[in-house]
Amino acid sequence: MFKLVLFFVATLAASFVAAETAYFGFITQGTQEEFVFELNDDAKIAHARRILSGEETDRVHVLGRIIKGSQPYNPKFHFSFDSNTIDFFHYAPKACDSSLLYVEYHLSEVCGAFLPNCQYCPWASKLTREVNV
Template sequence: MTSDHDHHGRPAPLEIVMRHLFTKAASLAAVAMLAFTAAQPAQATQSREGARDAAVAPAYFEMTDITRSTFIVKLVEERQINHARALVNGETTVEPHVVGRIVKRPADYNPRWSFHYDPQTVSFFDYAIEICDATVPYVEDHLDEAGGPFLPGNVFCPWTSTLVREVPAP
């Protein structure tokens, strides 16, 4: 028997506490990293805005998930718009899923839902951590919980998200 176990062979209380703290710290680090990653497109936009000759016209794309619900995503970054068009046109399969921060209010281009992506934060991914994964209807049904343990930082990364088509501006 080692010193980190009690006389019944169970982990000592200190070991249990340390495991719990390590798990919490690792979870918080993952959330912080995700928030940092999702914030980068917005920061990049802000730093380049003065350097742009002309503003890029926003583009709108219909997204679906495993529930087959549709959701409109507004893109404002030229790089993201080009990537979305390449996905829709079948020119790429890289980073097919949508990630970004949600705003808890409807948008005129996405009136069916009580939330939308902040266009400045939208990006694409191949794989993401589970903590930001959900379906569109689940987010709608639990929107009041978003930003806490559910979708920390309001970062939403539906693993089954797929862009279906580009849609006209509203």
């Protein structure tokens, strides 16, 4: 009985351990300006690391919901990704595709006719590195 209680306590304690936080950069066509985003999901962090190592070759482009406003880890842009919505894709709808600079220059139009529902899925996104913040 004691071992069973100890098992449940250990399982419960493990569920309270926070996920790792990692930051990654990507670029899109037309710019070498790197966009940095935050990941808090261990599986997605591992996926991003597999992309960078060359092990993952299918779902290699990044997508997420835009939040207007700068982040300290991404000061060059006036928008970021909601880290809870970030994922990786092979194909995505054309309606959410754009370059980083186009989004930055047309940020007032984002979440309306341009990038409806704030969804951003740059087809030409290429992960560049894991960023130490």
